[in-house]
Structures are given as C-alpha cells and as structure tokens.
Amino acid sequence: MNRLAARTGTVAPKPPAQTGSETAHAELKQLVQAWSPSAARISLGLVLLWFGVHELVQPSLWTGYVPVIPQASQVALGMVLMHGWLLSVLGVALILGVATQLAAGVSALLVLEIVLSLTFTGGFSDIVARDLGVFGLAVAVFASDQQRLVLRG
Amino acid sequence: MRIAGESVGRRGAAALSAAAVVAALLAVHGYGHPGSLGVAGGVIPTGQASPTPSASGTKPNSSPSASVSPSASPSGSATPGPLLSSTSYASYTYQLYPGTPSTTARQALAGFSFTAQPSQGSVTFTLSFAGGSQPPISKSYPASDHIYFIEASFGDDSGNAEYNFGDDGYIATDASGHVVQ
Numbered sequence: 001m002n003r004l005a006a007r008t009g010t011v012a013p014k015p016p017a018q019t020g021s022e023t024a025h026a027e028l029k030q031l032v033q034a035w036s037p038s039a040a041r042i043s044l045g046l047v048l049l050w051f052g053v054h055e056l057v058q059p060s061l062w063t064g065y066v067p068v069i070p071q072a073s074q075v076a077l078g079m080v081l082m083h084g085w086l087l088s089v090l091g092v093a094l095i096l097g098v099a100t101q102l103a104a105g106v107s108a109l110l111v112l113e114i115v116l117s118l119t120f121t122g123g124f125s126d127i128v129a130r131d132l133g134v135f136g137l138a139v140a141v142f143a144s145d146q147q148r149l150v151l152r153g
Numbered sequence: 154m155r156i157a158g159e160s161v162g163r164r165g166a167a168a169l170s171a172a173a174v175v176a177a178l179l180a181v182h183g184y185g186h187p188g189s190l191g192v193a194g195g196v197i198p199t200g201q202a203s204p205t206p207s208a209s210g211t212k213p214n215s216s217p218s219a220s221v222s223p224s225a226s227p228s229g230s231a232t233p234g235p236l237l238s239s240t241s242y243a244s245y246t247y248q249l250y251p252g253t254p255s256t257t258a259r260q261a262l263a264g265f266s267f268t269a270q271p272s273q274g275s276v277t278f279t280l281s282f283a284g285g286s287q288p289p290i291s292k293s294y295p296a297s298d299h300i301y302f303i304e305a306s307f308g309d310d311s312g313n314a315e316y317n318f319g320d321d322g323y324i325a326t327d328a329s330g331h332v333v334q
Binding site: 052053055056057058059060077078081082084085088089092093096098099100101102151152 | 159161162164165166168169172173175176177179180182183184187
C-alpha cells in the first residue's frame with residue numbers, strides 16, 4: 001500500500017497476473033536479451049575466422065576479389081594473405097571477447113570496404129547483400145556492451 | 154594492458170599474440186602453397202583435368218588445370234583416364250554436353266558461356282569467359298564424349314559474375330565415363 005492509498009484509504013490496483021505462457025515468453029526474452037550480444041559476437045568471430053583461415057590456406061582462391069590488381073599477380077596474393085591474417089586475428093579476438101569493441105569496429109570497416117568494393121565493381125548482388133548483413137552484425141557487436149563468455153585477466 | 158581504450162588482460166594479450174603468430178605461419182605457408190590454380194602467367198585454369206582417383210570424396214584442393222591447346226581434331230585417340238565418378242571432382246561436375254544443361258549447371262556456369270557444335274562425328278566445344286576477359290577455349294571431341302563443367306564452390310558466383318576462376322574448369326569423358334586425358 002503506498003502513501004496515497006494509505007491517505008485515501010484506497011488500495012492501489014495490482015498489475016494483472018501473468019499467465020504461464022506470458023511468464024515463459026518474458027523469461028525467454030530475458031534470456032535472449034542476456035545472451036544475444038555474446039551470440040552475435042561469437043558468430044561474427046567464427047565467420048571472420050573461417051574466412052581468414054581459408055584465405056591463408058588457399059589464398060589463390062581469393063585473389064579474384066582484390067579490386068584493380070590482376071588476379072594472378074603476387075601483389076594480389078600478398079594482399080589476400082594480409083587480409084586473411086587480419087581476419088583471423090579479429091576472429092580470435094571476437095570469439096574470446098578480447099578488445100571486443102575494437103575488433104568489432106575494425107571488422108565493420110573491413111566488411112564495409114568489401115561491400116563497397118564489390119558494389120562498385122560488380123553492382124549490388126547476392127554476395128553484397130550477404131556481406132551487408134555481416135556488416136550490420138559487426139556494427140551491432142561494436143555497439144553492445146553486455147558481453148558474456150569473455151576471456152578475462 | 155590497454156588497446157584503444159579497452160583493457161586487455163594478460164591472457165587476452167597472450168591469446169591474441171598466439172593467434173597472430175599462428176596466422177602469420179599460415180600466411181607463410183599460404184604464400185608458398187597458394188592452393189589451387191594454375192594461374193601462372195595469367196592463364197585462367199580452365200581446361201581438361203587429369204585428376205587422380207580418390208576414395209575420400211573430399212573437396213578437391215586443386216582445380217583442374219592442364220595445358221589448354223585448342224585442337225582441330227577430335228581427341229579420340231587419347232588414352233582414357235580414370236572413371237570420372239571415381240575422382241574427387243565427381244561431385245562438382247555438371248554436364249554440359251550432350252543434352253541441355255540443368256538449372257544447377259547453368260548456375261555453375263556463372264561467368265562463362267559455352268557452345269557445343271556437333272559436326273561429322275565430332276563436337277567442337279568452346280568455353281567463353283564473361284566480358285571477354287580471356288580468350289575463349291575451344292577443342293574438339295568425339296561426338297559420343299561427355300563434357301562437364303566443374304565448379305567447386307558456388308559461393309564465389311554472383312548472378313553471372315565469377316569472382317574466382319580458380320575453382321572452375323571443364324572435363325571431358327568418353328562414352329563409358331572415363332576421363333579423356
């Protein structure tokens with residue numbers, strides 16, 4: 001009973017009781033809210049790590065994506081290897097939750113560069129649309145600050 | 154330890170350092186073994202493959218590459234190779250000739266186009282690159298041969314654009330399914 005109720009002699013209305021399904025829905029929502037930043041971070045990390053390692057192991061499969069530079073050149077090969085190295089390190093950082101915001105921010109910039117490059121060279125395509133989604137994920141991870149499952153100390 | 158305003162513990166720094174070293178080692182390995190492709194000299198590695206039989210059925214780690222020398226005569230005298238179905242490329246092949254390519258085959262052909270012109274017991278197969286970035290490849294085969302396109306990954310195809318010619322190629326077999334060498 002609050003002050004007003006005590007003064008006036010009335011009883012404050014109680015919130016309507018939640019049904020079982022509403023309670024379960026609320027709990028599920030709470031659970032998702034608590035874990036989704038971590039799930040997004042780890043998912044993004046796995047994506048980057050997969051592509052990074054693949055670029056390092058089979059760089060010649062990726063040289064076609066290097067804009068302007070001829071696919072068969074050593075320069076393109078070197079750029080793919082550097083890109084793969086960076087993606088791998090970023091992927092590990094995100095999976096472990098180390099320097100998450102920095103890793104997510106750099107990832108977002110890298111993916112944005114890919115999106116723009118592919119758009120300018122080949123127009124908007126299914127690959128660009130997919131990478132746009134990864135870019136959004138990276139931005140979301142960059143903005144989130146409630147991470148779990150992170151490596152500390 | 155802080156990186157760009159974020160604190161990184163000892164374990165984090167050690168993990169990142171280890172990842173950087175391992176990735177660098179992989180990069181060195183990758184530089185020495187760039188994977189597939191016979192892109193040497195800028196020649197896109199599309200041509201007859203000479204795969205070796207593999208029971209593993211795993212994704213080929215090297216794309217079919219061989220010397221592509223347009224020939225005017227059918228390659229009927231060539232020594233038949235292994236059965237295509239016994240090679241690691243089998244699951245990545247899409248029939249182009251004879252018959253009409255399937256929908257999947259047309260998707261695999263992203264970035265390429267082909268013609269197969271039968272004449273007098275042979276068929277002249279010509280594979281062209283979208284945009285004319287490379288000269289077309291043309292070769293004649295006995296009309297009874299089968300010609301397949303190889304696409305190891307569709308992930309690098311977009312619409313009619315091919316971002317990676319390294320995992321594409323074509324292969325011909327005789328009527329019994331043996332790879333024509």
